[in-house]
Amino acid sequence: MQNFVLGGGCFWCVDAVYRNIKGVTASISGYTGGADPNPTYQQVCSGTTGHVEVVKVEFDDSIIDADTVLDIFFTSHDPTSWDRQGADVGSQYRSALYYTDEEQKAIFERAIERANQVWDNRVVTVLEPLGTFYEAEEYHQNYYARNPYQGYCMAVINPKLSKVRQRYATFLLS
Template sequence: MEKLSTATFGGGCFWCVEAVIQRLKGINSVKSGYSGGFIKNPPYREVCTGRTGHAEVIQVTFDPDIITYHDLIYIFMTSHDPTTLNRQGADKGTQYRSIVLYHNNEQKEIAEKVFDEVKPLYEDAIVTELKPFEVFYNAEEDHQNYYNNNEEARYCQIVIDPKVQKLKKMYADKLN
């Protein structure tokens, strides 16, 4: 039986982050949802207001023998812009902040190391939050597996496709 690990992070719209991470070898599951806020089980319409304190995140279960937490966070940090505060592209608000929610001290240390490793790739300072994981709430079903179910949608073609293409170019050896 494989030993799976869990990672939780967000970098803008969860549809984008989900689409990128799903394509990696060693990923068992990816769930879109909400974390880092102050109300229980928030609905999407509330999170979108920015008043719940939640970020749109994904929760990933992965096989660390196939993909390490280090590689997962490195790919995450290079698949979105970790230097823009509370926004990714046209998505603006605290719900779209860049955030890594670590599940243990080892994940915290690895994330800090990755932040240092990717600093030279960006002109501006990294603003990704690093906080202990507390709770994850699944997003509604229509938000799960969004890109794969809606590849022809305009948002998917304009916003998500370029991220998936960048992933294919930069990390071909890590893809399914």
């Protein structure tokens, strides 16, 4: 098993994408990158804590390889947009990869290089060592499945899911 901590805008979106992928054994929404201990959603949304909304993705690399997990990440959001994903604006929504060791950092660097070959604009995804990961409040976990008809889910998450489903159909859970 491997774990990646990924920030790609609102964690509801990233979580929804990975919950439908074969080999992903856990997807946990949370916060990292800031200085305040035990931040709340309201504090992180203020943009003053330095934290980023992230998802800890645990996966079985005998079923899905690390490169595919990261290519899905770069497909599911716009990594060329600084501190913003659509209408979600602020440093808490930045595109970011948080590594646990030098091997993981190298995997992430290669993924950024691949993404730069796909996107017209330069990828601005931040690459940083993982600090403390704080699990988000329970109501953020598996948010999309619990609220599929909520406006944000329909307008923002559904198109991202559709894009990933088209490109990675062989990796979708049946």
